[in-house]
Amino acid sequence: MQTLPRRLGVAVIVAVIVAFLSIKLDTFRDYQIAEIAVEVTAVAGLTLLTGLSGQISLGHGAFMAIGGYTAALLLMHLNWPFEVVLVLAAVVAAAAGAVVGAAAARLRGPYLAGATLMLGVALPSLAYAYPGLFGGDQGLNVAFTTPGFLGATFPLTRWQAWVSAAAALITLVLLANLHYSRIGRNWRAVRDDEVAAALDGVNVAAARILAFVVSAACAGLAGALLALVTELVAPGAFTITLSIALLTAAVIGGLGSLPGALWGSLVIVLVPTYVTDVATSHGLSSSVGSNIPVAAYGVVLILVMLVFPQGIQGGLRRLLALFTGPDQKTPKRSALPVAPPADQARASQHALLARGDEPESPPDPPEKEGTS
């Protein structure tokens, strides 16, 4: 298990790396860093919602839209500082998440998925219905500039990358604390067995609603960041495709894993750009190039679910276990628990277990979820 100082340390190291990369790389790469940070912020919330509390959302793009439009409207009409705007966007989206979560607390898997899918499909139509307020199809422009102390020559994309990466890292640290706190344990208890959780004194409905509030806040923040990065909010950016891309990232990375959210986001932002580039350089039309990743997402979603449900992070953990010994993560579980022998004998037995089914084996330590 991680502790707060260690998490903060990791966050600072990542922040330094991002800052270094953003200075070394060109404007386009800076923009991609910002995109990845936006994606991570939203996916981290979604992966906790689905992986930890066991609730699926096919409409998370709707919460991003709420955050994005909140930010755009606040910046446009009130001209508040962007830090305040980001927080408020998260708060407004969290409020929307509370409403959806209250409905969701009574819905089970397929109903919830359908209802959230519907939210994702329906919400952007508000922008068309009220063009006066939301700018219709064209959307709203968002003014975002570099602050004065960085000097006039500081590139805007670098500043956008910094702001998004900082927001993403803060979100990740906060979510990691939540993940291993009492709240995170309650979510897992509710996911695994509602009745048992309720008997243990967990307020099942409250836990489910809180999960929705937290993940909606993350999505709202991500939407607001997206508004700052693209300097535009328009209904076309928040389609159901976005919601499914978020879910894809969470699934690829490994549901319920925060580092997995990062891996998934890297894949979902970098791979399409790369594939589209390759496809167009081979003379394929842009519609083909832009649709190959979509088809690939579909294949990956199916394959991961059928073959490799733990996603990239699960694979990394297994790789890590190969080097650091089987105690990190046991590959197989035996049906016959016996008294635990000394540590060394244990390790060798595990090695045997990994190859074939040894009849006698020590009880396996409980799976350490999300350790990294």
Add this chain to the structure above:
Amino acid sequence: MVEFLQFTLSGIVFGMIYAAVALSLVLIWRGTRLLNYAQGGMAMFTTYVAIEVIHHTGSYWAGFAVALVAGVVLGAAFQLTVIRPTMNKPPLNAVIVTIGLLTLLEGVAGILYGGQYRSFPAAFSITGLKIGTTPLGVSRFDVFVAAAVLVTTLVLAAAFKYTTAGLRMRAAAFNTTIARLSGIRVARVLTVGWALAGLIGALAGVLVSPSTFLYPNSMDTIFVFGFTAAVIGGLDSPAGAVAGGLLLGVVLSYVAGYLGSKGSDLTSLVALGILVVVLMIRPGGLFSAARVRQV
């Protein structure tokens, strides 16, 4: 009064299409307790197949028939290849797999046909019918749409009731274990369920596309309306699905008709509202008897 009649009739026509989608969802739900989120994507894809066939043969009916066959093949193939392995895993996995199928179909359609809107021919005239001088707001083709879904539903209902295969399907839906113990090959029955769902979904796609145009995402909205209709009907009952579809179609038609352009932008939000209200008040559907609900 004339307006009311027109909105009602066109609501019924669209309602029949939502009913068809709802019916295809119910067929799969009854067998496997799984909602097939790829249903809209499958219907979109089979409609593209129909366009291609119509383009090459010049015959609408050839395209129509091939689309239905493609629906059957697609449904059975998906069930056999990717859905069956998820059956003993947590339900979330199957849900995500169907979403993967949806994404895959939309991506492949985008690669093959591009993102532009394509028009789809109608089987009959789409000029509005009139009684005397009063326009009814529906066309000959709309009558065909309603009749086609109605006939399919009735044939299906009769097959469920009077054929051995139908009896097997009902038994498998009623209780898998007992059905299996009675010698029914449940796995095969489930595949047939998916194939039939594919057929009805394909029918819905071909029938709705003349009025919505065809593009890779064109069935998204139709799918969520079909889902809402199925939930209104209780997800378990084919008759409920049709009733739910008609109810939703008529209500949305009034919203779009009486609120003007704002109304047609808001139809999906209204449908969302209806869905949430139904799920909160009567999670088993409007037509369900009182039932013990899990907390």
